[in-house]
Amino acid sequence: MIERIKLLFAEAVDVKTALLSNGEASIEIAYLSSLCKEDKINNCIMVPFTKAEIPFSRHLETNPEYEQVEDPAKWQDMLLRGYVLIQSHSIIYSFLASDVISSDGSLTQVESAIQGPQLALSEDLNKSLNLIRSMYPSPELCVEQYTVGYESRTPLYILFDQRHVDSMVLDNVRSKLTSINADIVHAAGELEKLLVGKRLHLFPTVLITERPDRISRSIGKGKVVVLIKGSMFALILPATFFEFMHAIEDNYEAFWMTRFLIFLRFASIVLTITLPALYIAVVSYNPELFRVQLAFSIAASRSAVPYPSFIEVFIMLFMIETLIEASIRLPRYIGSTATTVGGLILGQAAQQAGLVSSIMIIVTSVVAISNFVIPINSMSFAIRFLKYPLIGAAIFFGLSGIAVGVFLYIVYLCNLRSFGKPYFRLHGKLNPAEGDIGGADIK
Amino acid sequence: MRPIAPIILKLALALLLLVPVGGCGFKDIDKRFFVVGTGIDLSGNEEKPYRLTIQLAIPSPKIEPGTSKFQYETIDAISIAEGLRMLKAYVDKELDFGHCRIFIIGESLARKNITSVLDWMVRRRDIQLVANMAIGKPDAASVLKIKPISEQYPGNALLLSFGADGTESSYNYAESLSGFSRRLTEKGLDPALAIVKGDKNKGYIINEIALMDKQKIKLVLSPDEAQMFNQLASRFTKSSMHGIYRHDGIVVAINQLHSRFRIENQDAQHLIKVNIRMKTVIEESSSSLMEKDLKPVEAKLEKSYEAEATKLLAKIQKANVDPLGFGLRYLAMNPGEGSWDNWQRIYPDASFKVNVRLIIEGTGLIW
Amino acid sequence: MNRYFFYLFLFVALMNIMIFVPHILNDNRFDGSVAAILISPIFGSIMIYMFTNALSRFPGQGLPEIFSQYFPRWFTTAYMIFYAMMYWFSSTVVAMAFAVLINRFFNPDANVLIIMSIIVLASGYAATRSTLTVMLLIEIIIILNVPIILFIIFKMVTSPQLNLDSIHVVANYVWHWPSLASLAAATFIFTGYINLSLFNRLFPPNFRFKFLWMYPILGLIILLVTFFVPIGFHGSQGTAQYIYLWTITADSLMMQYGFIERVMFLFLIVFLNLSLVYTTAAWHQAMEFLKGCMPSMKPETDSPKAPISNYVILGIFTMASILYMVMVNENMNLAITTAWLIIRMFTEVATVATVFILSRRRLMPR
Incomplete structure (x- = not known):
């Protein structure tokens, strides 16, 4: 049996097989250690077998928990459901020893889904x-x-x-x-x-x-x-980059809504990266880009601000970044206070004091909020940095600087490889007979 | 070992970034003066023929009707560009034409020659080609200096009058800078501009159209003619027409109008056929039209419209301008050398035939 | 995989606006541009057919490898250097045109040389990356920008300002025999296939070129739009007065309800992206051709680390472009571009014919 099971399963450390012998008889057992409770196996198989108070085969025949398996085709399936297979005198018995982690597992905290599975991985x-x-x-x-x-x-x-x-x-x-x-x-x-x-x-x-x-x-x-x-x-x-934009819930919810959500995430990435830079470029280089109303109201609200636009941007971004950082590091109960104080009071006060314009407050909050839309935390962190080089480009070159900067980001993304695979690549339909581009080189 | 080439590249980039610091056009929005309207007049002075009036917006945080604030600057100069440069000495902030969407040309200038004005506008990079052009009567400065009570922010009222998101008047003829400059150069298509007048310093009246040849005004259309001209030119905005049926006045609202023309050559006599199809609804009628056959009403209205349209076309023809593009159509249909000369011979003698198909779709909410 | 060939075709076809094709065609609008526009799809489709057909017999091979198999080294080297020059030139022209454009409309107070340096450095860096990266870059940029271009073109074509009579007047000049310059300009639209001379390295051995019928049609549509839309906007006479024809045409349009009202800004940003990617692709190919001259070089499509030679070659290209910008003014640039377009046409015919003959020779038993 063991040979056969080894053939059935791919090489895995948790496929456990053993040939036991207690002097009188010998049995073969096989199970997946990750799916089974080892102590149950011990108590119900190992101990009775080694003690051999009654012959183990009697044990197998009498106890209804051991069921005889006729069909070898079922082996695989049973093992994967947490059964132990026992071979004694060339008869195969199964024994359910599965260990179902349900309530004792910890819940997801970082990547939560409303209707998906709630269990997270364990530290074990x-x-x-x-x-x-x-x-x-x-x-x-x-x-x-x-x-x-x-x-x-x-x-x-x-x-x-x-x-x-x-x-x-x-x-x-x-x-x-x-x-x-x-x-x-x-x-x-x-x-x-x-x-x-x-x-x-x-x-x-x-x-x-x-x-x-x-x-x-x-x-x-x-x-x-x-x-x-x-x-x-x-x-x-x-x-790939696109997997970072994909929340697992997109697989569970209505099709069009999830497509829209994916679009929304990409749109917010673009916003969070470019908005502060665009603010500088438009306010200081090309105000004709705005509609007239907007241009006038920005000009009016900026007239109280003594600093050039980029200092204004730096003040607000510094505030928002420290706020985010503070609310992550602080214990959860104080964290919400920090956001309230910072977000509500400081923003309002900064605008009234003439330190920043009212539009800048909106820009900052859009930047912060749209940054949180990204489902994977590590990507969200990475994206948070990207706006700063663009701000630099905007200060010196305005709109064209931003466009070139975004182009360079795209070049960088296209140049990235994740373990030899392109990182930023749209996967269309592949005809397997033709092979992939770049495939010729690998062979 | 890491290749040092990328580091060198980065260093070079950083150095280049440092080079242009200072003096590369970084100018905050609040340090700019937005020009929202430009008026160009003749000053009457031989040495400094142009009078340039610019309307500068003073941004205010409150946007409410009637709160818009302006500053005006006027200067006489040899040329417009010169005048603008001199105007910079009058103001404390950088002049920005990026939001200037209204250009008004004084009537006296428009009756003389506008070529150099237009050249200046098309040449300047910061003047939008979508900016609106109009003729100010009696002059551009007085039109610009009107302060409409309802205006929400500087320059809004005139802009709304010309744009499609404001009022849709069938008397107005909105022309953009690019469209105007096209008509100035195109053979067989002449420019036309709306005329703006002030209404006792409270608002604007825009109901006349000036037809021009390639240089100056040749003909001014009255409000009624202006509306019909708009209809003929397919620049249709919902309009109305009135006629008389059995001694009773009747007014129909035109909901849909298609106008197209064809140039036919019949026995060496050129005939310009204008076909107009319109769908209308009765708006006002002194007698009840219940159970009446509307066909004779339609026929009557058609006839009167045809007569008026023919009259207007003949008037335009007599002024020897071609704002509807008959000449261009002739060139398109008759390729070959000398076609343009032919047309110039033909046009003064061509006759018009207007064909109107008017359909009354309903009588409004009552019979 | 045919989409990758499509991208190669499309981004060059769209770049015609930056390489003065509309301007040259409009200059000759009464002297045979219309005929050139109608002839060029035939020329283009023959070229595309011959080239793709020939290259499908050299799977995974670029022009340097094919040439070095059949020709003596000195010939290959000379040809590759010439080819690299041609590529370098086209992208430098585009970069310079765009730098001037940015200087006019975005940063009027900045020094045009600095703008040029930034464009050139950005695409220079991009060009040092591997061939696969450049290909992926082309794809992304096209997918991001083409919808916007389609939108702008849609707005233009449906605009009431588009005067069909003016277009008709110009179209009447169809019976004039095309001048060489206008023919060269019109055939530029179809020249995207020549990028295969390097990017063919990427295509897998079993690759088949499909949908070849689509390219002449698409090219013709682009050409008609490129040529006739500005005429419809500015009239048959007015088009000649504008230097930056398409930018001006985009400026004549307004998005009444758009977030940005002026289409011109959208247009410039989109074409800035396309120009950068065009420069990148051209320089990358020029670089690979130069590397192909060296006998020790093994063609690589996705090396994990860019070799030093890439940086050296691109450094030279960058410097040369800035130098070109210093020495040449706008008018000269236009004249040189016209000459380039004509030389390009003949070079292409020669290359395509050579490769085609080589592929037939290969087929025949010795």
């Missing part, structure tokens, strides 16, 4: 694996174990579906994992930096998530997932 590798296995019950799932960190010896699992995975990416990940040179690794973000290996990067090229449903979907698409012990987050790679 086995519990995480249990969640993923139960959401992706396929025998093709490979699980490999590594350790990183000379001192911390942090265990890692890498998971992938062996049918879909891109072998080039997999080799790349494996070689990078074995060559990681660090003393202590604890967080998923830390591991990401070590894996990517570039010191200066603007965008995250690895997706960090806590949602098992996102992970199982990615595995199905042929991606590699890295679980790290002691962190609730997993890495998904290779990632």
Whole structure:
């Protein structure tokens, strides 16, 4: 039986098989350790078998919890549902020892979904694996174990579906994992930096998530997932820019609304990056871009402001960035006070004191709010930085500076590769007979 | 080892960024003076023939009817560009023409020659080609200096009169700078401009149209003619016409109007056929039209409209201008050398035939 | 994958506005531009057909590889240098035209050389990236900008200001035999296929060129719009007085209900993007051709790190462009561009014919 099960399953560390013998009889057992309660297996199989107070085969025959399995085709399925398979005297019995993590798992906090699964990954590798296995019950799932960190010896699992995975990416990940040179690794973000290996990067090229449903979907698409012990987050790679814009809930809700939401996210990215720069460019270089009413009301509200437009922008952006930072770092109860004080009172007061114009308050809030629309936190952080170089370009060159700056960002994005795969690329229909562009070079 | 080339590139970029600091056009919006209206007149002085009047907006945070504030600057100069440069000495902020959407040319200037004015406008990069042009009567300065009570922000009232999001008057003829300059150069298509008059310093009256040749005004159309001209030119905004049916006055509102023309050559006599189709609704009638056949009413109205239109066309023809583009159509239909000379011979003698198909679609809410 | 060929075609076709094609055509509008416009799709489709047909026998190979297989080294080297020059030139002309345009309409007080340097540095950096990056860049920029262009063109074509009679008057001159300049200008629209001489490296071996019938039609539509819309707006006589014909045409249009009222700003931003990407693509190809001269170079489409030679070549290009800007004024630029367009036409015919013959030779058994 063991041989056969090993053939059925892809190589995974949690596929446990054993040949037990207690002097009188010998049995073979097989189970997926991540899906089963090991103590239940101990109590119900190991202990009775080794004690051998009554012959174990009698035990199997009498206890209704052990069911005889006639059809070998069912093996795979039963193992994936948390059964233990026992072979005794060439008869196969099954025994349900599944460990369902439901209420005791922690809830998602960073990437919450209203109607999706609420459970997040666990800091315990086995519990995480249990969640993923139960959401992706396929025998093709490979699980490999590594350790990183000379001192911390942090265990890692890498998971992938062996049918879909891109072998080039997999080799790349494996070689990078074995060559990681660090003393202590604890967080998923830390591991990401070590894996990517570039010191200066603007965008995250690895997706960090806590949602098992996102992970199982990615595995199905042929991606590699890295679980790290002691962190609730997993890495998904290779990632593309567009996946960062995709909330997992987009798969669960009405089609047109989710398309609209995706559009909304892209629009808010554009706004949050360009709006402060556009404000400077339009106010100081090309006021004819506005409608007349707007131009006059900006000119009027700015007439009290003694500083040039970019100082105004810097004052407001400094305020909003410190506010965001403060509300993240502060304990949750004080955090809301900080936002109230900052957002409501300071903004109003700054405008009345003639430090900034009223339009600038709107610009700042739009920048802040639209930044939070991005579903993945690491991307949201990366985007937060992008507006500053553009502000610089706008100060010196106005609108054309912004356009060139945005062009350079796009060039940079197109130039990024996530584990050898293009990061910023629209995937249209691919004819598998023709192959992909750039494919000729790889062969 | 990291390649040093990108670092060099970045350094070069940083250096280049430092070079232009200072003096590259960075000027905040509150340090600019927005010109919202420009008027160009003749000063009567031989040495400094042009009188330039600019209307400068003073932005105020409150936008309410009647609160718009202006400043005016006037100067006489040899040329417009010169005058503008001299005007800079009069004001404390940078003049910005980016929002100037109204250009008014004084009537006296328009009766003389407007070529150089237009050249200046088209040449300047910051003057929008979508800006509206009009003729000010008696002169541009007086029109600009009117302060309409309802105006919400500087320059709004005139702009609304010309734009499609404000009033839609069938007497107004809105012409943009680009359209006007096209008509000044195009063979067989002559320019026309609306005439703006002040209404006791409270508002504007725009109901006359000046027809021009390539240089100056040749003919001024009365309000009734102006409306009909707009209809013939397919610059149709909802309008009305009145006629007389069995001694009773009758007014119909025109909801839809199509006008097209054709040039036919019949026995060496050129005939310009204008076909007009309109759909109307009765707006006013002194007698009840219940159960009456509307056909004779239609026929009567058609006839009177045809007569008036023919009269107007003949008048335009007599002034030897061609604002409707008959000549251009002739050129398009008759390619070849000398076609333009032919047309210039033909046009004064051509006759008009107006064909109106008027449909009364309803009698309003009552019979 | 045919969409990538489509992008290569489209972005060059749209760039005609920046490379003075409307201006040249309008200058010759009574001397055969209309005939040139009608002839050029035929010319273009023959070229496209021959080139794609020939290149499908050299899968995954660019022009440098094909040439070095058949010709002596000195010939290949000379040809590649000439080719690189041609590419460098076209993009420099575009960059310069745009720098002047920005200087006129966006930053009238800035120094035009600085604007030029920024454009050139930005696209220079982009051009040092790998071929695959450049291809992806073209795709993104096209997808972002073409909807806006379509919108602007839609607004123009449906505008009541568009005078059909003026267009008709000019169209009447169809029987005039085209001048060389107008023919060269009109055929520029179809020249996007020549980018395959490098980007063919990216296409996988089993790739088939499809929908080839579409390109002449699309090109003809673009050409008609490029030529006739300004005439419809400014009249058959008025078009000649404007230097920046299309910018002025865009300025004649207003978006009554748009966030930005003036179409011109939208137009300039869109074409700034396209000019940058055009310069990038052209310089990248020029760079790869130069690298193809060196025998040690192995063609790479997606190297993880840009080799130093990229930076060196692009550095030279950048400097040369700025130098060109210093030495040449606007009028000379126009004259040089016209000459370039004509030389380009003949070069292309020569290249296409050579590659086509080579591909047939390959087919024949020795």
